[in-house]
Amino acid sequence: MRRPRARAARRPRQRPGADGFTSTFPASSITLVEIPADGGPAAPACAAGYSVQSQWGTGFTAQVTVTNTGTSAIEGWTLGFAFTAGQRVAQGWNAAWSQSGPDVTARNLDWNRTIRPGGSVTIGFNGSSGGANPPPGAFRVNGAACATR
Numbered sequence: 095m096r097r098p099r100a101r102a103a104r105r106p107r108q109r110p111g112a113d114g115f116t117s118t119f120p121a122s123s124i125t126l127v128e129i130p131a132d133g134g135p136a137a138p139a140c141a142a143g144y145s146v147q148s149q150w151g152t153g154f155t156a157q158v159t160v161t162n163t164g165t166s167a168i169e170g171w172t173l174g175f176a177f178t179a180g181q182r183v184a185q186g187w188n189a190a191w192s193q194s195g196p197d198v199t200a201r202n203l204d205w206n207r208t209i210r211p212g213g214s215v216t217i218g219f220n221g222s223s224g225g226a227n228p229p230p231g232a233f234r235v236n237g238a239a240c241a242t243r
Contacts, residue, residue, distance in 0.1 A: 139164030142173070142233035143243035147218070153184075154227055157218035158200070160235060161243075162209040168235065170207050171215075173200040175230035179223060186219030198230075 147155040162168050176196045183193045189200035206215050233240045
């Protein structure tokens with residue numbers, strides 16, 4: 095006498111959703127988190143305007159205005175840019191200035207560390223050049239590229 099075969103329990107058929115995926119997780123267990131491509135904190139939205147205020151022989155005075163174009167305050171900032179024609183920062187104001195080769199860094203001071211949304215900070219310096227004095231081509235705030243004005 096033959097014994098009847100046991101049947102495996104049938105799983106309900108799942109159909110992919112409109113996005114082509116099938117999920118067996120309860121919705122309450124899923125959390126979506128936006129992570130920037132580099133895995134770090136969100137980059138500030140900014141714009142930087144550079145202008146030479148005066149120029150003489152091999153010297154010049156320049157200013158940079160950094161504007162927060164984002165929706166949240168920038169708490170503590172470091173501006174970076176690079177000269178392309180051998181220019182040097184001699185002395186600056188409204189920031190702590192340093193230079194290594196062509197790379198220039200300006201860090202906030204205690205009193206101007208916060209740039210509110212829509213707000214700006216203007217910093218400046220005296221510099222030297224070998225005659226040619228093209229403006230820097232790109233600016234970064236806290237490592238993120240800024241629009242150039």
